[in-house]
Amino acid sequence: MADHSLNGKVALIAGGAKNLGGLIARDLAAHGVKAVAVHYNSAATADAAEQTVAAIKQSGVEARAFQADLTTAAAVEKLFTDAKSAFGRIDIAINTVGKVLKKPFVEITEAEYDDMFAVNSKSAFFFIKEAGKHLEDNGKLVTLVTSLLGAFTPFYASxxxxxxxxxxxxxxxxxxxxxxxxxxxxxxxxxxxxPFFYPAEGADAVAYHKTAASLSGFSKTGLTDIQDVVPLIRHLVTDGWWITGQTLLINGGYTTK
Structure with missing residues (x-):
């Protein structure tokens, strides 16, 4: 039987500087991985990445930050090769990179379309490609998407x-x-x-989202708490290894397929 524990494993977290990605990086470090490669996009998140690296190192786990704009195939390839060179192997690859745009369909420009697909689709494609090339056998690969894939809603076409x-x-x-x-x-x-959520939403939309999930009344904000997402991620990269090829929505009953 393959070993699906975190012991001795190396994890690469794209978008691992802060928010959900940062919490995943710290959580895996707390649960037994040997090392964590923390990816960040640009100088704007460099400090957050270093703070996450420092917190991981304090727990006795190896960690290092890697900067890359993942909207080119070459940059994604370099991220994987650099992380593998640093730690000797990659067992877990998790991509939390994303960009949101809330805008009427008829107002979305070609430049905005290209940008959204470069960040959310192209980078995900090449991240999966490089994971397929570099992950150890019995590795785990997770990409963060959105529960809007199960929603019938305006303004989020891109x-x-x-x-x-x-x-x-x-x-x-x-x-x-x-x-x-x-x-x-x-x-x-x-x-x-x-902070990824609020800039795109008006007050009315925020109020709606905070009451839309079946379990909203049991959440401190009514929204999905990243603390509740992390255990699912940890399960998928350990004992949940038999789950594959699936898109899992975790939203407290906000929407479903």
Missing amino acids: YAGSKAPVEHFTRAASKEFGARGISVTAVGPGPMDT
Whole structure:
């Protein structure tokens, strides 16, 4: 039987500087991984990445920050090769990178379309590709998407639309990588209580989202708490290895497929 524990494993977290990615990085460190490669996008998140690295090191786990704009295939390839060179192996690859745009369909420009698909779709495609090349046998691969993939809603055509291809990438990769024991999943949180959420929403929309989930009354904000997403991620990269090719929505009953 393959070892699906975190002991001795190396994790690469894209978008691992802060918010959900940062919490995943710290959580895996707390639960037994040997090392964590913390990716961040630009100088704007460099300090947060170093803080996450420092917190991981304080727990006795190796960690290092890696900067890259993942909207080019070359940058994604370099991220994987640099992380593997630093730690000797990669067992777990988790991509939390994303960009949101809430805008009427008829107002979305070509430049905005290209940008959204570069961040949410193209980078995810090449992250999965490089994971397939670099992950150890019995590795785990998770991509963060959005619960809007199960919603019938206006104004998110470019956001949900650019995340939607990841479902298909996930299914194909699970079939192709499965012969090596690699599990491939996508996780779609509901609206999360992070700085990523609020700038795109008006007050009325925020109020709606805070009451839309079946379990909203039991959440401190009514929104999806990143603390509630992390245990699912940890399960998928350990005992939940038999789950593969799936898109799992975690949103307290906000929406479903």
